[in-house]
Structures are given as structure tokens and as C-alpha cells.
């Protein structure tokens with residue numbers, strides 16, 4: 330049995346199908362599962378529930394996938410990408426019975442504080458995706474982070490602070506928990522509950538495959554398209570950059586593109602298909618992004634530029 334690793338651009342379609350075929354199921358999430366022992370322990374203990382793990386590290390994803398396979402579990406799904414965006418863009422409101430976050434990077438420097446998982450829009454995301462009465466549990470060795478999260482999350486209208494335990498007995502220790510405990514550090518486990526209904530604004534429009542444009546300009550070739558290399562645009566909130574253009578053996582072109590909607594970055598290829606008197610602009614099926622405002626702007630900008638080139 331192999332755990333599915335779902336890449337961030339596959340997540341909306343995968344989860345569409347999952348929620349259509351799994352009604353009223355219990356779902357537990359873990360953000361930043363590392364080597365996966367906590368997630369696997371929970372999934373083994375309670376095979377009736379479904380477990381969704383979120384990780385940005387591909388190495389961790391592979392390690393956890395191997396553990397799931399060894400244990401023969403079929404109730405674990407591993408999502409590759411930034412949990413803050415995946416939870417917001419790919420999950421409906423009110424689906425998680427609980428979400429764990431064990432030993433997140435505390436990002437102690439002022440200039441990095443936006444990277445903290447509890448910063449910015451995350452409390453709203455948490456409040457939206459938990460079921461009523463659902464919990465969020467944060468374990469950390471960083472006292473300041475524990476108290477800051479407590480302050481931020483308990484200020485939220487839909488969440489309430491439930492408990493703050495010091496060095497509690499836990500059913501399974503994570504790698505980082507073992508490390509910090511061995512160094513004599515104090516472990517803080519802080520719990521919150523969702524008390525009221527909540528929602529959050531999603532910025533993506535779901536399936537990438539539904540977006541394609543046509544441009545009426547001159548027939549594109551490498552000489553023209555390479556003038557787009559390393560050009561960028563947009564605003565602070567929605568940015569894009571065209572990196573390199575590659576020519577395919579079938580006369581089509583792939584334009585490597587990166588976009589950022591605030592901190593949400595995506596890396597994908599736009600496919601340009603020359604046709605009689607026009608060109609089709611669409612996503613390369615292997616790297617479809619979520620259709621966010623920045624992605625739409627990048628596509629529209631490309632169309633304008635292609636119509637301008639002569």
C-alpha cells in the first residue's frame with residue numbers, strides 16, 4: 330500500500346473527488362509532519378479516520394510515504410506544499426476534526442516573522458477549516474512562540490484557548506521532541522477549539538485546466554519568445570516572472586513561469602501552441618498551477634505581449 334503524495338497543483342482536483350466520495354468522515358491534519366512518525370502513529374491507532382499531512386520538504390514526504398507503505402495504511406494522504414495555502418485554497422470550511430502542528434520553525438528574527446505558520450491569515454484559515462468543536466494543537470520548545478500563538482489565536486472570534494501543558498506525556502514523541510527533550514528543553518503543548526462558524530476568502534478558482542487564452546499576434550518563434558526571458562511584472566500582492574522559453578519537437582513552446590500571490594509562490598510552464606493565424610496559450614498539463622489572480626495576470630500579460638510582437 331502506497332500513500333498518495335499529492336502535489337499542490339493536483340490537490341484541488343484530488344480533494345474535489347475525495348469530498349464527493351467521502352461524506353461525514355473524520356479528518357485529522359498535521360502541518361509539517363517531518364519524518365511522519367506522529368501522523369503514522371495516529372493513522373494506525375484510528376484506521377476509521379482519514380489523515381492529511383502537509384509538508385514543504387520533498388525528503389520528508391518520501392520518508393513518510395515509505396513509513397505509510399511499510400505499515401500498509403490506506404487512510405493517509407500526504408500533501409506537498411505550504412500548509413497555509415493548501416488548507417485555504419483546497420479545503421472547504423468545516424472539515425477537520427483536529428489539526429496538529431508539532432515543533433514548527435519558530436522564525437525568531439523580526440524580518441522572518443511573516444513566515445511563522447501562526448502569522449498573517451493563518452488563524453482565519455484554521456477557524457474556517459475546523460469543524461465546530463474541532464481542535465488545533467501546537468507543540469513547541471519555544472516559550473515565546475507558544476505564548477505568542479496563544480495570544481494571537483485566542484484573540485480570534487471563532488477560536489478559544491483551551492489548555493497549555495508543560496512537558497505533557499504524549500502517545501508518541503516526534504524527532505524534534507526527542508531532540509529538544511534530550512537537551513533539557515521545556516515542551517509546551519497549547520490547544521485551541523473552534524467555537525463559532527467561520528469562513529475565509531479563497532483566492533484561487535480551482536482547476537487550472539479550465540483556463541486557456543488565444544492570441545492573434547505573429548506566429549511565435551524562439552527569437553521572439555526569448556525576448557520574454559527574465560522579464561517580470563505585477564504589484565507587491567501579485568507578481569509574475571517569465572524565466573526561460575523552450576521549443577518542443579512538435580512546434581510548441583514552453584515558457585517557464587513563476588508567480589506569487591503575496592507569499593504564495595507557484596512555478597509552472599505555460600504552453601504556447603501556434604495555430605493558423607493565432608496561438609493557443611494554456612498550462613502545460615504536467616505543471617498546472619492553481620488559478621490565482623497572479624496566474625491570471627501572467628497569462629493575460631503573455632497574450633498582450635504576443636499580440637504586440639511582430
Ligand SMILES: C[S@@+](CC[C@H](N)C(=O)[O-])C[C@H]1O[C@@H](n2cnc3c(N)ncnc32)[C@H](O)[C@@H]1O
Pocket residue numbers: 360361362363364383384385386389410411412413430431432433434446503504505506
Ligand atoms: C522543525 S521541523 C518539525 C518536524 C516534525 N513535526 C517533528 O516534530 O519532528 C518543521 C517541519 O515543518 C515543515 N514546514 C515548515 N513550514 C511549513 C509549511 N508552511 N507547510 C508545511 N510544512 C512546513 C518543514 O519542512 C519541517 O519538516
